[in-house]
Amino acid sequence: MKLEGKYKFAAPQQKVWEAFTTPAILKQAIPGCESLTEYEPQKYDALLKIGIPGVKGTYSGKFEIVDAQPPNQCRMIGEGSGTPGFLKTETAIQLTTEGAHTVVNYQGDIQVGGLIAGIGQRMIGGIAKMMLNQFFKQMSQALES
Amino acid sequence: MSEQNAKKWVGQSYKRREDLRLLVGRGKFVDDIKLPNMKYAAILRSPYAHAWIRGIDTSAAEKLPGVRGVLTGTDVAAMSKPFPVGVPIPPKYYSCAIDKVRFVGEPVAVIVADTRYIAEDALDLIQVEYEPLPVVMDIAEAIKPEAPILHENIGSNIYSRRFIKYGDPDKAFAEADVIVKGRFLFPKYGSTPMETYAVVATYNPHTEEYVIHNNFQGPFVNHALTSIALGIPENKMRWIVPTDIGGGFGTKTGVYPYIALIALAARKTNQTVKWIEDRREHLLASATQTDRLTYMEFAAKKDGTILGIRDQAIDNCGGYIRAPEPGCAYRSNGNHTGAYQIDHCDRDVMVVGTNKCLTAPNRGYTCQELYFSTERMVDILADKLGMDPAEIRFKNFIQPGQMPYTAAGGGIYDSGDYPKAFQLALDMVDYKKWRAEQKKARAEGRYIGIGFATVVDPSVTNIAYVTTALTPEERKVSHPKSGSGESFLIKMDPLGKVHIIACTNPQGQGHETVISQIVADALGLHPEEVSVSDVVDTYDRVFTITTGSYSSRFASVGTTALLTAVDRLKVKIVKIGAHLLQVNIDDVELAEGKVRLKANPKKGISIKQIAGTAHWDQAALPLDMDAGLSASALWSMPTSKPPDELDRVDSSNTYGFACEIIVVEIDANTGEIKFHKWVSVHDAGTILNPMIVEGQVMGGITHAFGGALYEEFAYDENGQCLTASFQDYLCPTAMELPAIELGHIESPSPFTALGSKGIGEASCMSVPVAIGNAVADALKPLGIEINELPLTPNKIWHMMQKAKAGLPQAEAANRG
Amino acid sequence: MKPCAFEYFAPGSVPEALALIQQHQGKILAGGQSLIPLMNFRLGRPEVLVDINRIPGLDYIRQHDGTLQIGALARERDVELSPLVRQHCPLLAEAVSHVGHSTIRNRGTFCGSIAHADPSAEIPCAMCALEGTIKAVSPTGETVFTAEEFFLTYLTTALEADQMVIEASVPLLPPGTGWSFVEMSRRSGDFAIVAVATLLFMEKGVCTAARIALAGVASTPVRARDAEAVLAGQTPTPDLIAQAAAVVVDATDPESDYHASADYRRDMSRVLSQRSLTEALARAQGGN
Numbered sequence A: 001m002k003l004e005g006k007y008k009f010a011a012p013q014q015k016v017w018e019a020f021t022t023p024a025i026l027k028q029a030i031p032g033c034e035s036l037t038e039y040e041p042q043k044y045d046a047l048l049k050i051g052i053p054g055v056k057g058t059y060s061g062k063f064e065i066v067d068a069q070p071p072n073q074c075r076m077i078g079e080g081s082g083t084p085g086f087l088k089t090e091t092a093i094q095l096t097t098e099g100a101h102t103v104v105n106y107q108g109d110i111q112v113g114g115l116i117a118g119i120g121q122r123m124i125g126g127i128a129k130m131m132l133n134q135f136f137k138q139m140s141q142a143l144e145s
Numbered sequence B: 001m002s003e004q005n006a007k008k009w010v011g012q013s014y015k016r017r018e019d020l021r022l023l024v025g026r027g028k029f030v031d032d033i034k035l036p037n038m039k040y041a042a043i044l045r046s047p048y049a050h051a052w053i054r055g056i057d058t059s060a061a062e063k064l065p066g067v068r069g070v071l072t073g074t075d076v077a078a079m080s081k082p083f084p085v086g087v088p089i090p091p092k093y094y095s096c097a098i099d100k101v102r103f104v105g106e107p108v109a110v111i112v113a114d115t116r117y118i119a120e121d122a123l124d125l126i127q128v129e130y131e132p133l134p135v136v137m138d139i140a141e142a143i144k145p146e147a148p149i150l151h152e153n154i155g156s157n158i159y160s161r162r163f164i165k166y167g168d169p170d171k172a173f174a175e176a177d178v179i180v181k182g183r184f185l186f187p188k189y190g191s192t193p194m195e196t197y198a199v200v201a202t203y204n205p206h207t208e209e210y211v212i213h214n215n216f217q218g219p220f221v222n223h224a225l226t227s228i229a230l231g232i233p234e235n236k237m238r239w240i241v242p243t244d245i246g247g248g249f250g251t252k253t254g255v256y257p258y259i260a261l262i263a264l265a266a267r268k269t270n271q272t273v274k275w276i277e278d279r280r281e282h283l284l285a286s287a288t289q290t291d292r293l294t295y296m297e298f299a300a301k302k303d304g305t306i307l308g309i310r311d312q313a314i315d316n317c318g319g320y321i322r323a324p325e326p327g328c329a330y331r332s333n334g335n336h337t338g339a340y341q342i343d344h345c346d347r348d349v350m351v352v353g354t355n356k357c358l359t360a361p362n363r364g365y366t367c368q369e370l371y372f373s374t375e376r377m378v379d380i381l382a383d384k385l386g387m388d389p390a391e392i393r394f395k396n397f398i399q400p401g402q403m404p405y406t407a408a409g410g411g412i413y414d415s416g417d418y419p420k421a422f423q424l425a426l427d428m429v430d431y432k433k434w435r436a437e438q439k440k441a442r443a444e445g446r447y448i449g450i451g452f453a454t455v456v457d458p459s460v461t462n463i464a465y466v467t468t469a470l471t472p473e474e475r476k477v478s479h480p481k482s483g484s485g486e487s488f489l490i491k492m493d494p495l496g497k498v499h500i501i502a503c504t505n506p507q508g509q510g511h512e513t514v515i516s517q518i519v520a521d522a523l524g525l526h527p528e529e530v531s532v533s534d535v536v537d538t539y540d541r542v543f544t545i546t547t548g549s550y551s552s553r554f555a556s557v558g559t560t561a562l563l564t565a566v567d568r569l570k571v572k573i574v575k576i577g578a579h580l581l582q583v584n585i586d587d588v589e590l591a592e593g594k595v596r597l598k599a600n601p602k603k604g605i606s607i608k609q610i611a612g613t614a615h616w617d618q619a620a621l622p623l624d625m626d627a628g629l630s631a632s633a634l635w636s637m638p639t640s641k642p643p644d645e646l647d648r649v650d651s652s653n654t655y656g657f658a659c660e661i662i663v664v665e666i667d668a669n670t671g672e673i674k675f676h677k678w679v680s681v682h683d684a685g686t687i688l689n690p691m692i693v694e695g696q697v698m699g700g701i702t703h704a705f706g707g708a709l710y711e712e713f714a715y716d717e718n719g720q721c722l723t724a725s726f727q728d729y730l731c732p733t734a735m736e737l738p739a740i741e742l743g744h745i746e747s748p749s750p751f752t753a754l755g756s757k758g759i760g761e762a763s764c765m766s767v768p769v770a771i772g773n774a775v776a777d778a779l780k781p782l783g784i785e786i787n788e789l790p791l792t793p794n795k796i797w798h799m800m801q802k803a804k805a806g807l808p809q810a811e812a813a814n815r816g
Numbered sequence C: 001m002k003p004c005a006f007e008y009f010a011p012g013s014v015p016e017a018l019a020l021i022q023q024h025q026g027k028i029l030a031g032g033q034s035l036i037p038l039m040n041f042r043l044g045r046p047e048v049l050v051d052i053n054r055i056p057g058l059d060y061i062r063q064h065d066g067t068l069q070i071g072a073l074a075r076e077r078d079v080e081l082s083p084l085v086r087q088h089c090p091l092l093a094e095a096v097s098h099v100g101h102s103t104i105r106n107r108g109t110f111c112g113s114i115a116h117a118d119p120s121a122e123i124p125c126a127m128c129a130l131e132g133t134i135k136a137v138s139p140t141g142e143t144v145f146t147a148e149e150f151f152l153t154y155l156t157t158a159l160e161a162d163q164m165v166i167e168a169s170v171p172l173l174p175p176g177t178g179w180s181f182v183e184m185s186r187r188s189g190d191f192a193i194v195a196v197a198t199l200l201f202m203e204k205g206v207c208t209a210a211r212i213a214l215a216g217v218a219s220t221p222v223r224a225r226d227a228e229a230v231l232a233g234q235t236p237t238p239d240l241i242a243q244a245a246a247v248v249v250d251a252t253d254p255e256s257d258y259h260a261s262a263d264y265r266r267d268m269s270r271v272l273s274q275r276s277l278t279e280a281l282a283r284a285q286g287g288n
Helices: A013-020 A023-029 A115-119 A121-144 B018-023 B059-063 B073-079 B116-124 B169-174 B222-230 B257-269 B279-285 B367-385 B389-396 B418-429 B431-443 B463-469 B472-476 B511-523 B554-581 B607-616 B690-709 B762-778 B793-804 C014-024 C035-040 C076-081 C083-088 C090-097 C102-107 C110-116 C122-130 C225-231 C238-251 C262-284
Strands: A002-009 A033-040 A043-052 A055-069 A073-082 A085-098 A101-113 B038-045 B051-057 B067-072 B107-113 B127-132 B158-166 B178-186 B198-204 B209-214 B237-241 B272-276 B291-300 B306-316 B344-352 B447-459 B486-492 B498-502 B530-534 B588-591 B594-597 B604-606 B630-635 B654-666 B673-683 B741-744 C007-009 C027-029 C048-051 C061-064 C067-071 C133-138 C141-146 C151-153 C164-171 C178-185 C192-203 C206-215
Touching (some): A013 A023, A013 A121, A023 A033, A043 A073, A085 A115, A115 A121, A115 B279, B051 B107, B059 B067, B059 B116, B073 B257, B158 B463, B169 B291, B169 B344, B178 B367, B198 B257, B222 B237, B291 B367, B306 B367, B367 B447, B367 B762, B389 B447, B418 B431, B418 B447, B418 B654, B418 B741, B431 B654, B431 B673, B447 B762, B486 B554, B486 B607, B511 B530, B554 B588, B554 B594, B594 B607, B604 B607, B673 B690, B690 B741, B690 B762, C007 C014, C014 C048, C014 C133, C027 C035, C061 C083, C067 C110, C076 C083, C076 C090, C083 C090, C090 C122, C090 C178, C110 C122, C110 C164, C122 C164, C122 C178, C122 C192, C192 C262, C206 C225, C206 C262
Parallel strands (some): B306 B344, B498 B530, B673 B741, C027 C048
Antiparallel strands (some): A033 A043, A043 A055, A085 A101, B038 B107, B067 B107, B198 B209, B198 B272, B291 B306, B486 B498, B654 B673, C061 C067, C067 C164, C133 C164
C-alpha cells in the first residue's frame, strides 16, 4: 500500500535530519523497535516487536538509508520477517524549512506478506497509517528531549 | 430374452440411504482413519509470490521434542519426478518448491511430528532465505515480452496456445451485416468443499509399496500421474478413498500434489503420516478454477442470425500448470457454440501462468467462463440490433428436429428441445409483466433488469479433448487419448441377494441410492434389497483412467455401465435357467423373479433357485460358463473418440440444457442487488430421483451465485492473497440466496440406457452470465457495460458514480 | 491452524483472576469468539489464558439507578433477548442482534466485544451512541471509563495491563426517544462495512439532542457531532435529516479494503445515516 503525507516538526532542519539518521533516535521513534544496530554506515540490523495488543509479532531484518543528500532528502528501506509474515517498506523523505519548523514530506510503499496479509487485510491499511503517525509523534518527542 | 423392466423406483424421490450416517456422525472420512503410531504433518508455505529459495535451515525445527523428521524440496527432487502434463514444454512441477516459489502458499517444507500442534511449532523454527523476484499477476501483463518469467525452462508465461478454426470464419465475418465486440473477465473462484484435502500415507520399505488414504475424486488420471511422479509402477501404490468425501466439485480432480508430498514425507521419516489441510491452506494452495480474459466478436446478419464467433481466450493456471489442464481451454470446444446454430468459429486459445495459486476443474469447468462471454455477446448483439434478447435466442436455437446435432466444434448433442424449455421459463417468469414493470421503473428512475442465459450443459468427459492442446500433426506422432469408461461389478449371492461393487467415488451425490433404485427396477427388487459398496481401492477395484466422479458423468456413463453389468447378469441368469429347464434360450423369459417358459409361464425356476445352483451346484451349470453368479462391465460411450484432423471432438458425450431468467433491481444509493424473480429450467433427460436433482440444481445455483456476486480468490499487486479465510472469501449463505423457482422438461438421451444425463453442474454455467445480463439490462440507461464478476455493491456503485459523472469506465482489472 | 502452547487457569473469583493476570500477563478468555480464532491463526500468542467463565455472579443484566448494568459474562444473546434491554434500551438489543450469528452470540460476551474494540463492531458503536460507561477493576481498585475515552484505536483500549472489564452500563432511554441501528455488510452476520446508531431525544416534536455514531469508518467508532448539531433544537424533517446525513461524512476517516473503497464507505455513511435518522424519527413519532 502507498502512504503519502507530511509532518511538521518544531525543530530546525539540520536537527531533524540528524534525528532521522541517528540509530539511537530512530530506535526511540520506530514503534516496537527493540534494537537497531549499525553494522555498516547507514545499514542497520533491526528487531521489531509490533502489532496491536494481543496480535504482536517479532520481526528481525534490515534497515538502510540510501541516496542521502543531507540535510534535504533520502530514502529509507526496511525489511523484516517473522512468524506472522514479512514486512517491506521503502519511503522517500524530503525535508524543507518553514520558519522555525521543518516539514518532512514522505512517500512510502509498504508491503505486507504472509499470514497477516491473508487474514488481516481488513485492518492493515489503517494500522499502517496509525503506526506511521506513532512514528512521527515519537520522533517529535525524541527531538524535544 | 425379454424382461419386464417396470420403472417403479427410478423417477421417484427415494430417500437417500447415505444421509442417515452423515447426519448422525457415522460417515467415514479420511480424518476418521486412525492407524497405530500415526504422526501428523504440517506444511511450511511460501509467504512470497515469486522468489528464489537461497537456503533452508531446519536444524532448530528438527531438535524440537516430538518432531519426527522434515522433508524439503531437496528431498522431493531426489525422491520424485515432476508431474507429467499435456503441454509441449511443461514446467517442472513437483509437490514441493525446489529452488523457487511461484505463488503464495506453495509448500516449501514438511514437518512430521507427534501432534499437529508440535508440527506447527516446528514450522515457526524453520528459517528460509528468500530472494524476492518481481511478480506478475495480471493475464494481459503475463503475455507481454517484458513480463517476469515464471519458468526459465519455458522462457515465456504461455503454457499452451492453439489456433483453431471451425468452418469458414473469415467468410462469415466478411458477409456479416454487423460485428459486435466485447472484452470479458471471469474471476478466479472455487467451490470450497466442506471437507478439505486429507491424506494418510504409509510407506513399506521392504515391499517398496505406498498405501495412501485420500479423498480424491477417483483414481481418474491422478493415480497414474502420481505413480509416474513417485517413480513407481501403479501396482506399488495402493490408493484408498473412503466411503464418504465431504464435497469435491472438481477441487479434488486435478493433480493433487499433497498425495505425493505426504507419501514422500512418510517414506523419508519412516512413519505413518496424516495430514489434514486446514481452511487457510485450502484457500491459499489447493485448487481454484482459472480466471479468464476473453476478447470476443460476433458476426451476424441484421435479422439476428449469428454467423460466426471469433475469440481470443486466455486462461490463467497460476504458478504451474497441472493435469487435467490445459483442459480449461479445450474441454468446451465441442459445445463452444452453445445452444445456437453457429457453424463458423475462429479461436486463439491460450493458457498462461501468473503468480497465483494453482487450478483444477471447478464445478461447471470452462463453461461458466465461455458462456459469460457468449451469452453476454448475445445480449450485446440484441441491443445493437434493437432486438428483444429472448427473440434473438429463439431465432438462433438449434431445433429439436435437428437432434442429434453435431456442433461446429464436434460436440454431438444427443437430445433437447431448447425452444420448449425457454418458453417454459418465459411463462414461469411472466416475461411480459416484467418488461412492463421495467418500463414503469425506468420512468421513476429505478433500475430493473431482466437477464437471460440459455446454455448447453455438457456432461461426461471424453478425455480425448485434452489432445486438442496438440496440433493435428503433433497428435499424429503421439499416443491418441479417448474414452469415458466407468466400471461396475454386480454379484448375486446363493440366496439371490444382490451386491453392487462400484468405484464411482461420490462426494455426496447419492450414488448408492440411485444405484439401488436402478438395480431394483432392473431385477424386480426393492432398493433395500440392493446393497452397494462404492469406495476406491486401487488394489481391490477394477478401474481405468476415466474412473471417478467428475463432470457429472454418473447419470449417463455410470448408469449405462451399471445396466450393462446388470444386463450381463440377467443374460447369465437366463442361460442358467434355460439350461436347467433343458430348453432353448429363445423359449424362456425373465419375469416376476423367475426364468419361465414363454409357452407355459407356470413352469419356471426362481432367480433364487438359480443363484443357489450357481454357487452350490456348479457342475449343473452349462459348460464353459463361470461358476458363481456375477457380471461386470467397464463401459465407455461409443462417441468418446479422438479429435479429427480439424480439431473437432465430442468433448463431452451427453448435453443437457439450462436456462435462467433473473429479474433484478439495483439500489441506486448503495449498488446492492435485489432479486425480484428467478426462474431456472433444466433438461437433463430422464430424471432418476427428483429430490436429488433438485438438490443438485440448488447446489449448482448457489455455487454460481457465489462466483457471480461474492466469491473471488483475490491478490494484491505483490501477489499476496487477500482472501485466505472465510472472513474475506465470502461464500453466500441461506440468507443471501433469493427464492428460486425450478422447472424441468425431459428430453431423454438416445445414448444412455435410461435416457438420463448429468445435472450437477448445469446452473453453474448459466447463473453467472444470467446475473451479468440482468445487471447490464438494469444499468442500460446509464450506458454501463458489464463484463466482469463478481458484481459487488462497491463495484456497481463505482460504475454508477462514473457513469453519472460522464467519466469512462475503468477496464476490468485482473489483479484479482 | 493450531494455537501455540499456553498455560490455562480457570479462577473462581475476580480477585483470583486479577492476581493471575498480573502475575502472568495473562489474557482473559470470556466468550472467546474473537480471541480463539486469533490464537488458532497464531496471530495472537498469549502464554497464559485466564478463563473467567467459572466466576459466578458476572452474567447479570440488571436495572440500577437509571441505568442498565451488564456484567462481564453476560452473553450477547442474553442481552439481545433481555426484556429489560428491549424495553429500556432497544437500540442496544437491535445493535447486538447484528453481531455475527446467533450461535456466536450464544458464547460471545457483551463486555468481551467492548474489550476487543474492533472499529467495525456493533457493540462499541452502540456504546458510543448511548454514551455508556465501562467499569474496569484491577488489584488496586476500580476505574470507570466513558465509551468515548475507552476506545483508542484498532483493537486497542484504555485498559491497563492489570485491568479487567467487569461491567458495562448504558442509560435507560426516556419513552418517546427515537432510535435506530442500521448496518450494511456483505452478508448477514459479517463485519459491518458501515453501521450507524442513532438516537433522537424528543420533546413535543422538537429534537432536543441527537446522537449519531458510526462503525467501520475510522480506527474507533466515531460520533458525528457536527451532524448532530444540525438536528439539535430543530423539528426534524426529511430535508433536515438529509442535511445532517451529508455532514456525517466529514466525521469519517475510512480506509479502503478489498470489500469496499474509502469513497464508498464515506457515501454509505451518508446513505445509512439518512436511513437511520428517518427510522429513528418514525419511531419517535409513534411506532416502535
